[in-house]
Amino acid sequence: MKKTNASILIIDDQEDILFASKMLLKKHFENIYTLNNPKNVVELLAKKTIDVVLLDMNYRIGFEDGKEGLYLLREIKTLSPKTVVILMTAFGKVETAVEGLKAGAFDYILKPWENEKLLSIVKQAVDKSRKERKKSNDIGIVDEFFVGNSDVIKKAYSLADKVAKTDANVLILGENGTGKFVLSHHIYCQSERKNNPFIHVDLGSLNSNIFESELFGYAKGAFTDAKIDTPGRFEMAQNGTIFLDEIGNVPLHLQSKLLQVIQTKTVTRLGESKARPLNVRIITATNADLKQEVTDKNFREDLYYRINTMEIILPPLRERDEDKIPLAHYLLQKMMAKYGRDEITFDEKALEQIEKHAWNGNIREMENRIERAVILCENNRITVSDLDLEQITTYEENQDDIQLSAVEKTAIEKILFKNNNNISKTAEELGLSRGALYRRLEKYNIN
Incomplete structure (x- = not known):
């Protein structure tokens, strides 16, 4: 059996976990790295391109809140945005793993795992990492960012x-x-x-x-x-x-x-x-x-x-009126690349609303709104409704989770309907594993 040319990093403080997972994965992937000390991940990511990280969520004896794992997840995504992270957690700590999904993890696996399930999730994660790297290379936005003319x-x-x-x-x-x-x-x-x-x-x-x-x-x-x-x-x-x-x-x-x-x-x-x-x-x-x-x-x-x-x-976006529309177009290109969409545009009323909106959450708020719109828009045309700006007059950071959950639920329902409730097709289009999609269906009570 030919191995997939991919680099996998396993981070866990238990040597038996590192050994077992390495033995399993090295039969299927070219490069397997292990770390028993999570603090060394920064140095390793600086030297090597890692496609997928299997990350344990707890490292200190007596602490099982997963905070260290969530912190490491954010660090990995900052240092290597195209690296896909799979969380490893013990049974009964699923709520912490779900928090990790919100923070950018691809999926999670319960310990002890089933070998076939672990392999399936890792293969999907490798595919996602490769697609993300290809998108960035194709459109040349690896090091680009928006400044503005104000x-x-x-x-x-x-x-x-x-x-x-x-x-x-x-x-x-x-x-x-x-x-x-x-x-x-x-x-x-x-x-x-x-x-x-x-x-x-x-x-x-x-x-x-x-x-x-x-x-x-x-x-x-x-x-x-x-x-x-x-x-x-x-x-x-x-x-x-x-x-x-x-x-x-x-x-x-x-x-x-x-x-x-x-x-x-x-x-x-x-x-x-x-x-x-x-x-x-x-x-x-x-x-x-x-x-x-x-x-x-x-x-x-x-x-x-x-x-x-x-x-x-750094000035707030409300003081940069002439930058709002160019920034919106830049973020649209970024989200089109992320979701593999082509030729999406804003309609005139959407652009008018973008220009008028206060954007109290600044660039981050605009990015969230445009990502939502790219997911929801029909006929490659973003409307005011897609941006959901009619209902948003202020931005409160403590509402982030609620807003993002609403966006995710709407997107799942729409794509599920489009695919006639076909779980496999819906999961693939959303970039999720079937297991991750099932957990979201249960979370949002989607029948």
Whole structure:
């Protein structure tokens, strides 16, 4: 039997799981890699192209909430967007896996698994990864992003281009959804460090209990589950750039530890006394008003000035009226490529509504609306109804899950109807496995 030329990475802290899955998968796929320490995934993804990751959701003894797995999932999707992730979880933890599906996982498998089921899911995931890579190559959007022509955004990017050539610390300010990650990566790509690591850390989703071990690393035996010496994110970014997103969310008692690293340009792993030298460019971002946070004694003033050598403000979309229509066309092209659709256009009323809408959720809101429209539109024409803008006057982030669930349910019902309730055809068109589709049918009570 000829093996499929694909690279699979298995991440689990149990050696028997790694061994069993590797033995099974290496009969069918060319390259199988295993990691028993999830922190090494950043280094591996920087060196190799991985098609599919099988990711366990729990790594610390006594913790089974899946938060580490969800955090790793987001990191993998950030570092390697075309890599498809399958979650592995124990029976009874399905609700956590479903949260992972919302965060971008392809599917999940229960442990212990049935070999045929695992093989089937991995093969589907490999196919999806290959299709995604081909789409990106065909339309040439791997490194493209939208800037715009409004004076306010051109000013922000002009400042970014000037500071990129230096090693100055940069603070990016802006509302949620304005493109802070995109700007940080642009600065990195224009810098002298572009051939070295770019490490993204979402401080907003980082539990304070693992803040130090995650950022600074730890020595073997530093705590109960510290099995081997492990570098932190700062060390992983050596000679490159570290992007600390949502820095305004760091608790006050941990800000001093972060300040010490920035001031001394050294890092000390938990359980060690030796300080290790750092050569890292630091970019931070937040949607908070840090000056007010300093005044309110919620953010250290000395830390604020350390990270703020250069401040760049990203304007909200409501201040970029001339960019709304070009951005909508750019996002439409992006979503057409994602879903394999051709020649979709906006009707005139849809464009009028796009121009009038406040877009309080900024670029992220527009992207969600246009993705919904691409899924739902008929006759390759997007209407106001497809965008669902008539009902949306404000954007509340805590409604994201509700909105996305409604979009997903509508899309499934529409495609199921089109395929005369054929599960296989519907699953294929949605890019899901049959099992994943069945779970969604049950979740949304679709008969």
